[in-house]
Amino acid sequence: MATTTQKMNAFYAQSGGVTAVINASACGVIETARRHKDRIGRVYAGRNGIIGALTEDLIDTGKESASAIAALRSTPSGAFGSCRFKLKSLEANRREYERLIEVFKAHGIGYFFYNGGGDSADTCFKVSQLSKAMGYPIQAIHVPKTVDNDLPITDCCPGFGSVAKYVAVSALEASFDVRSMARTSTKVFVLEVMGRHAGWIAAAGGLIEDQGIPVVILFPEIVFDEAKFIARVDALVREHGYCTVVVSEGAHHADGSFLAEQGTKDAFGHAQLGGAAPVVANMVKQALGHKFHWAVADYLQRAARHIASATDVKQAYELGVRAVELALKGHNAVMPTIDRLSDAPYRYRIGMAPLANVANVEKFMPRDFITKDGFGITDKCKRYLRPLIRGEDYPKYKDGLPLYTTLKNVAVAKKLAAFEL
Amino acid sequence: MATTTQKMNAFYAQSGGVTAVINASACGVIETARRHKDRIGRVYAGRNGIIGALTEDLIDTGKESASAIAALRSTPSGAFGSCRFKLKSLEANRREYERLIEVFKAHGIGYFFYNGGGDSADTCFKVSQLSKAMGYPIQAIHVPKTVDNDLPITDCCPGFGSVAKYVAVSALEASFDVRSMARTSTKVFVLEVMGRHAGWIAAAGGLIEDQGIPVVILFPEIVFDEAKFIARVDALVREHGYCTVVVSEGAHHADGSFLAEQGTKDAFGHAQLGGAAPVVANMVKQALGHKFHWAVADYLQRAARHIASATDVKQAYELGVRAVELALKGHNAVMPTIDRLSDAPYRYRIGMAPLANVANVEKFMPRDFITKDGFGITDKCKRYLRPLIRGEDYPKYKDGLPLYTTLKNVAVAKKLAAFEL
Numbered sequence: 001m002a003t004t005t006q007k008m009n010a011f012y013a014q015s016g017g018v019t020a021v022i023n024a025s026a027c028g029v030i031e032t033a034r035r036h037k038d039r040i041g042r043v044y045a046g047r048n049g050i051i052g053a054l055t056e057d058l059i060d061t062g063k064e065s066a067s068a069i070a071a072l073r074s075t076p077s078g079a080f081g082s083c084r085f086k087l088k089s090l091e092a093n094r095r096e097y098e099r100l101i102e103v104f105k106a107h108g109i110g111y112f113f114y115n116g117g118g119d120s121a122d123t124c125f126k127v128s129q130l131s132k133a134m135g136y137p138i139q140a141i142h143v144p145k146t147v148d149n150d151l152p153i154t155d156c157c158p159g160f161g162s163v164a165k166y167v168a169v170s171a172l173e174a175s176f177d178v179r180s181m182a183r184t185s186t187k188v189f190v191l192e193v194m195g196r197h198a199g200w201i202a203a204a205g206g207l208i209e210d211q212g213i214p215v216v217i218l219f220p221e222i223v224f225d226e227a228k229f230i231a232r233v234d235a236l237v238r239e240h241g242y243c244t245v246v247v248s249e250g251a252h253h254a255d256g257s258f259l260a261e262q263g264t265k266d267a268f269g270h271a272q273l274g275g276a277a278p279v280v281a282n283m284v285k286q287a288l289g290h291k292f293h294w295a296v297a298d299y300l301q302r303a304a305r306h307i308a309s310a311t312d313v314k315q316a317y318e319l320g321v322r323a324v325e326l327a328l329k330g331h332n333a334v335m336p337t338i339d340r341l342s343d344a345p346y347r348y349r350i351g352m353a354p355l356a357n358v359a360n361v362e363k364f365m366p367r368d369f370i371t372k373d374g375f376g377i378t379d380k381c382k383r384y385l386r387p388l389i390r391g392e393d394y395p396k397y398k399d400g401l402p403l404y405t406t407l408k409n410v411a412v413a414k415k416l417a418a419f420e421l
Numbered sequence: 422m423a424t425t426t427q428k429m430n431a432f433y434a435q436s437g438g439v440t441a442v443i444n445a446s447a448c449g450v451i452e453t454a455r456r457h458k459d460r461i462g463r464v465y466a467g468r469n470g471i472i473g474a475l476t477e478d479l480i481d482t483g484k485e486s487a488s489a490i491a492a493l494r495s496t497p498s499g500a501f502g503s504c505r506f507k508l509k510s511l512e513a514n515r516r517e518y519e520r521l522i523e524v525f526k527a528h529g530i531g532y533f534f535y536n537g538g539g540d541s542a543d544t545c546f547k548v549s550q551l552s553k554a555m556g557y558p559i560q561a562i563h564v565p566k567t568v569d570n571d572l573p574i575t576d577c578c579p580g581f582g583s584v585a586k587y588v589a590v591s592a593l594e595a596s597f598d599v600r601s602m603a604r605t606s607t608k609v610f611v612l613e614v615m616g617r618h619a620g621w622i623a624a625a626g627g628l629i630e631d632q633g634i635p636v637v638i639l640f641p642e643i644v645f646d647e648a649k650f651i652a653r654v655d656a657l658v659r660e661h662g663y664c665t666v667v668v669s670e671g672a673h674h675a676d677g678s679f680l681a682e683q684g685t686k687d688a689f690g691h692a693q694l695g696g697a698a699p700v701v702a703n704m705v706k707q708a709l710g711h712k713f714h715w716a717v718a719d720y721l722q723r724a725a726r727h728i729a730s731a732t733d734v735k736q737a738y739e740l741g742v743r744a745v746e747l748a749l750k751g752h753n754a755v756m757p758t759i760d761r762l763s764d765a766p767y768r769y770r771i772g773m774a775p776l777a778n779v780a781n782v783e784k785f786m787p788r789d790f791i792t793k794d795g796f797g798i799t800d801k802c803k804r805y806l807r808p809l810i811r812g813e814d815y816p817k818y819k820d821g822l823p824l825y826t827t828l829k830n831v832a833v834a835k836k837l838a839a840f841e842l
Contacts, residue, residue, distance in 0.1 A: 018601045020594075048604035076594050078601035085605055165821055172822060173441075173497050173724035180439045180499035183469035184506050189720060207822065277717075278696075295719035296698075299610060303594035307727055309821065389821035400586055400730065400810035401593060401628065 007039060008110025010327075012061070013046030013053060014078040014145075015116030015123075019159030020166075020305040021316035022115055022145050023079045027072040028320020029113050029143065030061050034069075039328055044107060044412055048081035050114075050123065054096060055419055056103050058412035071405035073317060074395040076305035079407050085421075087123045090130065097130045099419055105136050106415045111327045112138050115320075117146035117157075121335060122359035128333040141323045142335040142355055145316070147302045149200035152361040153353040154337035156388055158319060159302065161312030164204035165389035166304040167193050167246070170297065171205045175213040175244045178293070182242035187290040188233060189244045192277035193297055195220060196250040199365045201301070205246030206377035207385055214243040215376065218280065220250030221365050222374035224259060229280075230287040232375050237290060245284075247276045306402055310391025311346070322350045346387030428460060429531025431748075433482070434467035434474060435499040435566075436537030436544075440580030441587075441726040442737035443536055443566045444500045448493040449741020450534050450564065451482050455490075460749055465528060465833055469502035471535075471544065475517060476840055477524050479833035492826035494738060495816040497726035500828050506842075508544045511551065518551045520840050526557050527836045532748045533559050536741075538567035538578075542756060543780035549754040562744045563756040563776055566737070568723045570621035573782040574774040575758035577809055579740060580723065582733030585625035586810035587725040588614050588667070591718065592626045596634040596665045599714070603663035608711040609654060610665045613698035614718055616641060617671040620786045622722070626667030627798035628806055635664040636797065639701065641671030642786050643795035645680060650701075651708040653796050658711060666705075668697045727823055731812025732767070743771045767808030 012029050014022055026045075033040045045059040046052030052059070059080055061069070072079055087096050104112065114124040124142040131138035144151050149160035171191055178189040195201040199219030206217055214236040218224060236243035251259045259276040277294040284290055315338055322336040335358050339351035369381035377385075395402040433450050435443055447466075454461045466480040467473025473480070480501055482490070493500055508517050525533065535545040545563040552559035565572050570581035592612055599610040616622040620640030627638055635657040639645060657664035672680045680697040698715035705711055736759055743757040756779050760772040790802035798806075816823040 014601070018598055051604060075597070077597035081604055082601045083605040084602070168822055169727050170721045170725070172825070173726060174720040176496070176498035176825060177439055177720045177724040180435070180503045181505070183472060183502055184504040186720075191721075211822070211825070212827065275699075293719050294717070295721050296715070296717045297721070298714050298716035299595040299598045299607075300591045300612075300716050300718070300721075303598040304591070305594060306590050386820055391821065392815070392818055394813070394815070397813055399807055400812065401589055401632070404593070404597060404632070406633065 007041050009041040009108045010043045010111035010113060011046065011053060011104060011109045012043060012113040013049045013115065014080055014082040015049050015114060015120035016082060016084060017147065017302065018078040018082050019145060019147050019302050020076040020162040020308045021158050021313050023072040023075045023077065024313050024316035025115050025143050025145060025158060025320035026079060027069055028317040029324055030069050032321045032324035036324070036328060040111065041108065044109065045080040047409065049083035049085065050087070051083045051085055051421065053100050053103050054421060056414045056416050058107065059409045060412045063410040064407050068405055068407055073313065074305065075404040076303045079405065080409060086119050087126070090126055097126060098134070100127055101131055101134050101136050101138070102416060104138055107412065110138060112140040113143055113323050114140065115143040115145050117148065118151060118360060118362060121151070121355055125333055125355035125359045128355070139327045139332045141327050141331065142358065143319055143323045144335055147201065148195060148198055150198045150362045150364070152358060152363045155340040155348065156338050158312060158316035160200060161309035161388035162304065163194070163201050163301050164385060165309040166301045166307050167201055167204040168207045168389055169307055171215070171244055171246055172208040172211060172213065174295065175208060178242045178244065185291055186293045187237055187242045188281065188284050188292045190277045190281045190292060190294040191244065191246050191297065192275045192295070193246060193248060194301060195248040197362060197364070199248050202246050202248035203365060203369065203377050203381055204385060204389065207382060207389070209376070214240045216243060216245045217375055217377065218245065218247040218251040219365060219370060219374070220248050220252060222370060223254045224251050226283060230284065232373065233284055234288055237288070245280060247280050249276055251276055305395055308393050309389045310393040311388055313393040318350055326352060343383040343387065346390070428462050430462040430529045431464045431532035431534060432467065432474060432525060432530045433464060433534040434470045434536065435501055435503040436470050436535060436541035437503060437505060438568065438723065439499040439503050440566055440568050440723050441497040441583040441729045442579050442734050444493040444496045444498070445734050445737035446536050446564050446566060446579060446741035447500060448490055449738040450745055451490050453742045453745035457745070457749060461532065462529065465530065466501040468830065470504035470506065471508070472504045472506055472842065474521050474524050475842060477835045477837050479528065480830045481833045484831040485828050489826055489828055494734065495726065496825040497724045500826065501830060507540050508547070511547055518547060519555070521548055522552055522555050522557050522559070523837060525559055528833065531559060533561040534564055534744050535561065536564040536566050538569065539572060539781060539783060542776055546754055546776035546780045549776070560748045560753045562748050562752065563779065564740055564744045565756055568622065569616055569619055571619045571783045571785070573779060573784045576761040576769065577759050579733060579737035581621060582730035582809035583725065584615070584622050584722050585806060586730040587722045587728050588622055588625040589628045589810055590728055592636070592665055592667055593629040593632060593634065595716065596629060599663045599665065606712055607714045608658055608663045609702065609705050609713045611698045611702045611713060611715040612665065612667050612718065613696045613716070614667060614669060615722060616669040618783060618785070620669050623667050623669035624786060624790065624798050624802055625806060625810065628803060628810070635661045637664060637666045638796055638798065639666065639668040639672040640786060640791060640795070641669050641673060643791065644675045645672050647704060651705065653794065654705055655709055658709070666701060668701050670697055672697055726816055729814050730810045731814040732809055734814040739771055747773060764804040764808065767811070
């Protein structure tokens with residue numbers, strides 16, 4: 001591998017749905033780059049992700065104080081803005097990739113740090129390929145991030161541990177509530193969580209079984225069977241007096257239709273409004289007559305920096321740090337990974353994976369992480385999950401609210417003609 | 422007032438919807454009673470609230486260790502079970518009130534501590550009246566509790582401060598998330614919160630304006646006006662690029678129908694499934710075309726001991742302590758209250774209100790706490806709310822989950838014939 005000896009600028013961007021800890025990775029990238037001023041010049045960030053690169057809307061992170069950058073470690077969301085914007089294949093839209101290279105060239109950018117999930121790993125890989133083809137050297141390093149925990153090779157993805165902790169803590173607290181009320185009121189509580197394709201987030205709800213809570217989990221990996229589900233809820237309510245259901249937004253019927261799509265229409269004939277949780281709750285009501293409550297956590301779960309997992313925050317930061325170190329060592333088209341060495345005590349090291357093996361591969365829950373009946377998680381899954389939610393990393397508070405940082409995000413002067421998206 | 426000189430047992434029960442801090446009040450009651458063993462014998466708790474008294478299903482809290490009782494301070498929900506069971510008027514159901522007195526008599530109970538909201542204040546008051554009429558002396562003390570914050574006289578109600586903190590923190594975090602995504606994706610986030618009649622909980626969402634977040638609040642106190650609402654959202658999105666809506670479950674149209682009741686029917690003709698949040702979010706989508714996300718916090722908000730307000734926990738505990746002290750001083754048919762002395766610095770003292778003035782009175786948001794346009798909170802409201810969410814009082818954690826206590830709840834031997842509810 002060729003080591004860049006010349007001093008180049010760096011570009012960092014956040015991609016896709018943001019998380020409670022993606023800014024901790026940004027913090028790791030920027031702080032580490034600042035420690036290597038002999039090799040890395042300015043660190044530019046894309047305003048609203050890769051769109052910032054395409055439109056040459058760059059942010060000069062050098063205008064932010066050391067304390068502002070440090071505060072990113074405990075600030076949820078994407079401090080520079082993110083975007084949902086998938087670059088097409090090189091063949092279908094070579095123009096966009098070439099524009100990226102042009103912008104990088106115009107601003108002396110030799111390092112490309114892209115912080116995202118599977119799609120952005122793919123983009124990152126293509127940028128690296130094209131830079132070779134165009135003869136302008138870019139070292140493209142992908143920093144993993146996704147609450148869905150569905151990237152391959154890495155043992156877990158930054159963002160997931162904190163959502164998992166949020167889901168487990170919330171399900172535990174709501175279960176205590178239902179248990180208190182079950183004698184005369186609510187007997188079934190349904191919590192809807194994210195995860196359109198993979199059930200990792202829903203799985204975290206299973207951790208509260210260790211505290212004696214009866215839980216039914218509905219995974220996207222298991223085709224929904226209403227009769228079996230109702231029988232399971234019935235059995236648990238008979239035994240415990242109540243039960244909690246954690247349903248993934250991706251839970252679906254045999255024909256692939258989501259539970260959330262029940263053909264519900266409002267008075268004006270508009271399509272259904274709700275999620276999977278009210279559908280599931282009403283199923284229970286119809287079949288068993290139990291009073292229910294339901295919650296849809298939505299963004300609250302992925303933004304919940306106030307209850308972030310300390311393990312997750314630490315790993316998000318470390319992967320940001322390592323991304324820069326890999327670049328400085330001359331690596332290209334790679335992603336730093338979490339390689340688990342043992343469950344208990346939890347030990348891991350930071351490894352590295354070639355992007356060619358990461359792009360466009362989704363990692364689902366292994367079947368042996370889900371109980372035979374399809375409604376719970378196995379001990380093996382619990383051993384996997386427990387260390388990921390371990391530890392609290394509280395933000396500072398003022399007047400009862402977390403002190404989250406909003407950066408100045410000063411724009412870099414443009415050098416190129418405008419670009420139509 | 423007559424002071425009970427004879428040593429009597431005490432009865433404590435939790436009523437209605439539970440909160441993150443009702444057990445802190447239980448902790449205050451039980452620890453204080455234990456410090457006065459010369460005057461108070463055993464402390465019995467009602468299993469599932471007042472139903473436990475009616476059915477003589479008493480729990481001997483004396484079987485719990487000091488550390489288990491201390492742990493109640495940081496455990497959400499109702500440790501002895503609660504119930505939704507409103508005793509009718511004395512005239513309509515004298516039988517139930519007489520049964521309560523019989524059970525109290527059979528178990529040497531001279532102190533009745535009832536931990537609940539408006540309905541239970543009423544029950545507590547009636548028990549005290551009947552005990553006089555029946556010639557069996559009971560000192561009935563009401564310990565205030567309601568996330569709705571709608572009890573009169575007291576400046577605030579234990580349980581509210583923690584929900585308010587949860588709502589403000591969650592709305593802040595989700596708003597940071599939306600702000601990150603707004604360029605290409607979600608522009609409007611809707612959070613539905615509790616409060617069927619009073620908008621106190623929704624009001625807490627307004628506190629995040631101090632951090633520059635554009636928020637629209639829909640209160641039950643203000644009749645919903647769709648055109649004005651859409652115009653407000655439109656203006657905020659044009660100015661900030663995004664906005665957050667906090668909608669109370671009690672938000673309603675001019676005819677009194679809730680926003681949640683949109684006549685929505687599922688494919689089988691069953692009544693609507695969803696809450697107000699999806700209705701509001703879809704309204705915005707229809708009118709302005711913005712991509713939205715919505716969350717319904719439901720039980721998560723009132724059970725969220727992990728982010729409880731330290732002020733709230735402290736007050737919940739203190740009111741439990743004071744309830745016992747008032748009983749020992751010979752008071753009857755009263756409720757300890759929070760009397761605010763100043764906003765900043767926040768100072769309060771514990772006062773006392775006669776139950777005759779508390780029962781069946783609901784306290785709504787004063788009009789001058791709501792902005793003229795009806796969509797926000799005023800500075801006066803912010804001065805009121807800020808101290809109530811101040812301070813963090815974290816539970817202990819083990820393996821990433823809070824260490825919440827489940828008591829043994831050992832039953833007391835019955836002495837009476839069974840009673841049909």
